[in-house]
Amino acid sequence: MLTTHRKKSILATLKKDGLVIAKALSESFDVSEDTIRRDLRELAAEGLLQRVHGGALPASAAVADFGHRQQISTDGKLAIAKKAAGLVSPGQVVILDGGTTCVQLARHLPTTLQATVITHSPSVAVELVDHAGIEVVLIGGRLFKHSMVAVGAAAIEAIAHIRADLYFMGVTGVHAKAGLSTGDLEESYVKRALAGCAAEVVVLASAEKLNTASAYVIAPVTTANIIVVERKTSRVLSAPLVAQGISVVRA
Amino acid sequence: MLTTHRKKSILATLKKDGLVIAKALSESFDVSEDTIRRDLRELAAEGLLQRVHGGALPASAAVADFGHRQQISTDGKLAIAKKAAGLVSPGQVVILDGGTTCVQLARHLPTTLQATVITHSPSVAVELVDHAGIEVVLIGGRLFKHSMVAVGAAAIEAIAHIRADLYFMGVTGVHAKAGLSTGDLEESYVKRALAGCAAEVVVLASAEKLNTASAYVIAPVTTANIIVVERKTSRVLSAPLVAQGISVVRA
DNA sequence: ATTGACATTGCACGATAATGCACGATAGCT
DNA sequence: AGCTATCGTGCATTATCGTGCAATGTCAAT
Incomplete structure (x- = not known):
């Protein structure tokens, strides 16, 4: 399993489901949760997703929302x-x-x-x-x-x-x-x-x-x-x- | 279930229905009412909703006065x-x-x-x-x-x-x-x-x-x-x- | 083939976040 | 006023997180 490939898969899952859960990812890719956490941290650093406790959410959702912009x-x-x-x-x-x-x-x-x-x-x-x-x-x-x-x-x-x-x-x-x-x-x-x-x-x-x-x-x-x-x-x-x-x- | 995701869902429900009820939320997300109360309290602190006894109402002024008719x-x-x-x-x-x-x-x-x-x-x-x-x-x-x-x-x-x-x-x-x-x-x-x-x-x-x-x-x-x-x-x-x-x- | 630089991974451990429960306080209804 | 549902807080439990470190794997230069 290539790291980059795993990251792409994570992003794809995220796009499909609207959220990803660290534990579930670690099981589906059969790697430790640490590895997933590292992936998520790096993807978050690139602004490709939004890290939250337990998993991650799409990055756009945090940015979007006109009501939020008004605030x-x-x-x-x-x-x-x-x-x-x-x-x-x-x-x-x-x-x-x-x-x-x-x-x-x-x-x-x-x-x-x-x-x-x-x-x-x-x-x-x-x-x-x-x-x-x-x-x-x-x-x-x-x-x-x-x-x-x-x-x-x-x-x-x-x-x-x-x-x-x-x-x-x-x-x-x-x-x-x-x-x-x-x-x-x-x-x-x-x-x-x-x-x-x-x-x-x-x-x-x-x-x-x-x-x-x-x-x-x-x-x-x-x-x-x-x-x-x-x-x-x-x-x-x-x-x-x-x-x-x-x-x-x-x- | 991710905390952040649950909060987003609460806000979405609130927007859809014009109000949310703590007890109902706790059942639909299968968490204790305490957790829901915490969520609502935090969302209220961010100004994203208005806390009331038993649940919450939308906070936004623009939504609120239209929400009056909507209620x-x-x-x-x-x-x-x-x-x-x-x-x-x-x-x-x-x-x-x-x-x-x-x-x-x-x-x-x-x-x-x-x-x-x-x-x-x-x-x-x-x-x-x-x-x-x-x-x-x-x-x-x-x-x-x-x-x-x-x-x-x-x-x-x-x-x-x-x-x-x-x-x-x-x-x-x-x-x-x-x-x-x-x-x-x-x-x-x-x-x-x-x-x-x-x-x-x-x-x-x-x-x-x-x-x-x-x-x-x-x-x-x-x-x-x-x-x-x-x-x-x-x-x-x-x-x-x-x-x-x-x-x-x-x- | 060997070596060394580097990336990736899993594990250990202390720190942090999230949750549920217990208890007393409060609000809303009759 | 009295009752009940709801609320807030403190606390214990569990899940998740971040970091340091060692093991393994990759690759290129020697």
């Missing part, structure tokens, strides 16, 4: 969301992106605020149910599950008929030269379309997004009128943005 | 949702209406099912995130908050381009003569449009809906190919429907 939303993101919520004036037509920060933003809009919110994120829409004064418009399309937003031709088409006052854009990268970027091609198209139909664009950028760029560029950084960053953001990071005429707001 | 969702509705979920075949294109029953239906679709779900309910969309095999298409429009569904011209327009195998329709009234009806005009337009583009229409009707009619008529009752009703439904109520050639399924 790891940092204090910084929360502060950004609150600050951004304050930028909305009564009567405005506002576009809210998907992503955890925008969900937080929606949650922190005053419940009494009279406004129209346009969004392609079902999560944001659900969040706004009990904001009596807010008219919600949902943009349809194929649902990109990783970010929980509608994308695709249908979404682009729906956006084409919209004019908004304000667009709160979530991004994964803000770079003075590379521009605003995100990790999914379809998403970048939608964000570009949304930016194009709003009078003012507000980018929400938590600390780790600044001065980085992701795979797909949405637009030059000057597309943003305002960028909301964390309070602690150093001047070194904000200066190049301010130099291009962007208003950098600290949360 | 009044009777056992009957749950049974209907489960039964209806079993009507979906792999590979089908399915339309899911809004409403608590359809959210339950979504929740009870097999996680491994390969299918396309079209919906105008953001709640349903959110529910299907962790069904890896399901492609979700969101229909946009103005959000009618009471039912949490997209309605209006945009929704109708989007629906016009759709062909589906199956449409699960929620209604507030099913009457052999008055037809299928609902309490909102806009909603009735959308439901009619959805019914028109599906090969087969399945109506989900909990006990109190039968033999009643609401303000706005969607379509004649014969539009429905199948009506799923509660197990206890009397023959007196189902007979007039069967007489019109509709298949009445008891949950």
